[in-house]
Amino acid sequence: MYCLEVVNLPISSVHGLGLPRPRIPRSLVEAAVDGRPLRLKQGGDMRIDITYIDDLVAGTVGAIDHLKHPLDFYKLATGEAPTVQQIIEILRCLVPGAAISAVPGPMLHTGGFPMPRKGALDSDRAHATFGYSRRFDLEAGLAAYVSNYRGSRCRLQIGSAHFGEPTRVDELLYEGGNSKPRFHLGVQVRFGGAHCRQPRDRLLDSRRGNDHHAVFVA
DSSP, X not given: OOSEEEEEEOXXXXXXXXXXXXXXXXXXXXXXXXXXXXXXXXXXXXXXXXXXXXXXXXXXXXXXHOOXXXXXXXXXXOSOOOBHHHHHHHHHHXXXXXXXXXXXXXXXXXXXXXXXXXXOOOOHHHXXXXXXOOSOOHHHHHHHHXXXXXXXXXXXXXXXXXXXXXXXXXXXXXXXXOSSOSOSSEEEEEETTEEOSSOGGGSOOOOBTTXXXXXXXX
16 A cells, blocks of 8 residues: 555564563573572573574564565574573583573463463575575574673773664664665664664665565564
8 A cells, every 4th residue: 555565574582782671591691790690480491492683683684685575474583492491501601600590391471371382483484585594503692692791791890881782773774874874775673563762763764766665573
């Protein structure tokens, strides 16, 4: 109706510095690096396909740059679903002495109801159409997260006001500090159904004819 091509990019879970929700693995990474003991009372056997933020951003950019989509639905993920306990074991290796653990079993909602079972997502469509391929496996992604979080703590200690992840939406749309947008098609980017924190006029609004892409990452 509005000459709008909509592309949906569902994900299972994403991790990396700067994401606001206190969920796994953020709580585990921060406790490990901060030297705080953390024992999850449940959920050690829960499986999650968690994607490092740089891979999600690269996949989103790949979808935006691909001008003609044969499909409107592509999954961006790793194709693996480690348990919470496996995540903890990797973090213990990355941060020796980390006092983090989890009680075996499923993760439960408030009231004791089991959370829906999760598993690995298949990203073959995204790979075949616009070349999406993860660069960070679980260990590499967690190592980058730990390193970036350590760096953010150092910046905090010296009074810096910069705490953000280097791959922000404004830096993707405006490369090298240029005032002109990187892309030639209008792009609306939403992460998890929430508007980007950047002002609306920072998001690309230029259009070629009536073409307009809307990319939803949820």
